Amino acid sequence: MTHRVLIVGLGMAGMASAIALKQKGWTPIIVEKSAERRTGGYFLGLHAAGKDAAEKLGILDKIHGRTPTQSQNWDILDDGSRIRVGGFADQVTQPTVLLRGDIEAGLWKGVEDQIEVRFGTRPTSIENVSDGVIVKLKHEVDGQVTESEEKFDLVVGADGLRSSVREMVFGPHEYFMHSLGAMICAYQLKDEITNFPQHDGIMICEENRALWVFPLADHTPTALFTYRTDDIDAQFKDDPVATLRKVFAGMDQMNIISEALGDLEQSKDYLFDSVHTVKMKKWSKGRVVLVGDAAWCLTLYSGMGATAGIKGGYELACALEKNDDIEAALKDWEKGMRPFINKQRLLVRLKSQFFVPSNPVASMLRRIVLRVGGRKLFNKNKAA
Ligand SMILES: Cc1cc2nc3c(=O)[nH]c(=O)nc-3n(C[C@H](O)[C@H](O)[C@H](O)COP(=O)(O)OP(=O)(O)OC[C@H]3O[C@@H](n4cnc5c(N)ncnc54)[C@H](O)[C@@H]3O)c2cc1C
The missing domain is CATH 3.50.50.60 (FAD/NAD(P)-binding domain)
Incomplete structure (x- = not known):
């Protein structure tokens, strides 16, 4: 038996x-x-x-992989300008990118x-x-x-x-x-973000709050809002869109945050949770x-x-x-x-400091590392 x-x-x-x-x-x-x-x-x-x-x-x-081949990743600065940086799929370990x-x-x-x-x-x-x-x-x-x-x-x-x-x-x-004192909201966008092709990735990060838009080869991108907070319970008192609007107020370069939240408002399949x-x-x-x-x-x-x-x-x-x-x-x-x-x-x-830096030093180091990654990729593509 x-x-x-x-x-x-x-x-x-x-x-x-x-x-x-x-x-x-x-x-x-x-x-x-x-x-x-x-x-x-x-x-x-x-x-x-x-x-x-x-x-x-x-x-x-x-397993259907969706690693985009012509992807460019952009770090959006406070003044709305953008800089090309290394993205998630550019890690040396070369992960296959896909949906859960x-x-x-x-x-x-x-x-x-x-x-x-x-x-x-x-x-x-x-x-x-x-x-x-x-x-x-x-x-x-x-x-x-x-x-x-x-x-x-x-x-x-x-x-x-x-x-x-x-x-x-x-x-x-x-x-x-064990709480990491952070929240996430992850979901699929309905369309690509205006002014960015579907296969491009976007990061808008400030101290303690960030939005990542991850590109996929044959699918609309996905969004990940993540932020740090000492009061996890308070984050569940309102609906996720209202909470995120409050947390991300004043951080809307190129209307990217508004556009992503607009999609979340219509999404039925999202994960809004604390990080443990x-x-x-x-x-x-x-x-x-x-x-x-x-x-x-x-x-x-x-x-x-x-x-x-x-x-x-x-x-x-x-x-x-x-x-x-x-x-x-x-x-x-x-x-x-x-x-x-x-x-x-x-x-x-x-x-976690790459996803959402918790202090000015981490924020600066993160930008340097991502930019060096972006420059290396740019040179590699030029040489190819
Ligand atoms: C936004 C986000 C991004 C991520 N990115 C990555 C990444 O890039 N790479 C990576 O490797 N990992 C990533 N992860 C982590 C990864 O998704 C999880 O580690 C993985 O999915 C966990 O799988 P699991 O089977 O252990 O648990 P789960 O996926 O949680 O599955 C548990 C299952 O058990 C069922 N269940 C729960 N309770 C009961 C019950 N009482 N009785 C019967 N069934 C029950 C649930 O319905 C569910 O089907 C990410 C996670 C998140 C949230």
């Missing part, structure tokens, strides 16, 4: 874990609280370690019709017992609620930043979630293990959350294949994965 594993969450970490565990002979069952699979989402960069894991999962060629939904659609090709997925379903209690995990599940569709209890050999909590598995098994959110990292001493307890943002959320500033989630899911299955003792395998997996996560974590605060 094969081992049964319950995977909570149909995001990247959950799907990667499910595909990999199926490859290794397990029987995965995914539960997803939403009634259907989400699509769309914001701009992402997928890095080498994520692509490598996706290849091993057999889905790399199913592109990665999830690729992973879905390895899940659909091959792995059982129960939508509208969430765990309500999780109990480690000597030879498995007993889980109570609540299934809710069109107001009809059914409840069941099942036993699994392993539970994988891949249910994101505010993981309910973590809360039920490891402790309350405040033990593990997740830090845990252990990612597993008994036969319950956390993967992805639930375990280590690195935040958008790291640009490595998707990569880490896919890599983590793949490597978890490899560790379980190598060791029949499930709890020992979870420890082996964590030992192998920790150095990668710790390395990314070290860079989060530094990288």
Whole structure:
């Protein structure tokens, strides 16, 4: 009889874990609280370690990349002039640029019709017992609620930043979630920003507030507002557009902020949230293990959350294949994965200064680095 594993969450970490565990002979069952699979989402960069894991999962060629080839990136100055700078896709690591939904659609090709997925379903209690995990599940569709209890050999909590598995098994959110004192709003623009071609990127950054417009090859650009604040709770009192209008008042060179907020007003699919990292001493307890943002959320500033989630899911299955003792395998997996996560974590605060500088020195250094990057690119293009 094969081992049964319950995977909570149909995001990247959950799907990667499910595909990999199926490859290794397990029987995965995914539960997803939403009634259907989400699509769309914001701009992402997928890095080498994520692509490598996706290849091993057999889905790399199913992920639609959107890295723009003729892109130019502009830093908009206070007086409305612009300077060419290096952009997100110009990093030496050359990430593939795409939408969150592109990665999830690729992973879905390895899940659909091959792995059982129960939508509208969430765990309500999780109990480690000597030879498995007993889980109570609540299934809710069109107001009809059914409840069941099942036993699994392993539970994988891949249910994101505010993981309910973590809360039920490891402790309350405040033990593990650490605020970076920042907010984000990410969404797809309806059209390119006036006076900028679709494949051009735009940054307007001041101390503590910034707007990034990320270009994509065959799609309208996406917008990312991000700002720093000491009062996170206050940011949720009004609707996001009104809040952003207040925070970004007096910063509207070339009407870019107004135009982006105009699109947000009409958008139904946006993410407005506070930025938190997740830090845990252990990612597993008994036969319950956390993967992805639930375990280590690195935040958008790291640009490595998707990569880490896919890599983590793949490597978890490899560790379980190598060791029949499930709890020992979870420890082996964590030992192998920790150095990668710790390395990314070290860079989060530094990288956040590129997205939204917190002081005048950081602001100046950021501009210098981006301009040098832009000049190098310009010279490279001239030479080519
Ligand atoms: C604006 C932005 C930009 C980013 N840019 C990058 C980037 O450039 N590169 C990069 O690598 N990463 C980036 N990231 C991070 C990356 O998107 C995340 O790290 C990654 O998507 C996390 O995947 P996950 O599967 O761990 O969690 P999630 O994507 O949060 O998925 C969790 C899933 O679990 C489901 N769920 C939640 N609770 C329950 C429950 N109780 N029961 C059942 N199901 C549940 C949810 O509905 C969801 O489907 C960015 C993030 C943001 C917000």
